[in-house]
Amino acid sequence: MNINFNQCFEWLLINEGGYVNNPEDTGGETNLGVTKKTYLNYCEKNNITPKDMHDLTKQDVGQFIELNIGMLSWGILCLLALIGVYLILRLILDRPGLLNTSKIV
Numbered sequence: 001m002n003i004n005f006n007q008c009f010e011w012l013l014i015n016e017g018g019y020v021n022n023p024e025d026t027g028g029e030t031n032l033g034v035t036k037k038t039y040l041n042y043c044e045k046n047n048i049t050p051k052d053m054h055d056l057t058k059q060d061v062g063q064f065i066e067l068n069i070g071m072l073s074w075g076i077l078c079l080l081a082l083i084g085v086y087l088i089l090r091l092i093l094d095r096p097g098l099l100n101t102s103k104i105v
Helices: 003-016 036-045 056-092
Strands: none
Touching: 003 056, 036 056
């Protein structure tokens, strides 16, 4: 984990605290900012034996968040690349003479 991630993660923990299971909260059982449903999905996808929500540590949650943020960043990068390709294609299709190679000397 890099310094920026650690700083943000510590800030998250200040606001998200520890274990909560408020019946009025539709997110359900939560610890260190991670819901039980999200944690169980993560464990299943990564072939990890899940811990009881009470037993999650900062290290467990840090790895979970860092992996998911990394995947999100990669997804955003891919989306931006696709948007760029789309815009270039629209420019070419909207201006047929743009690629007229007969003008090249």
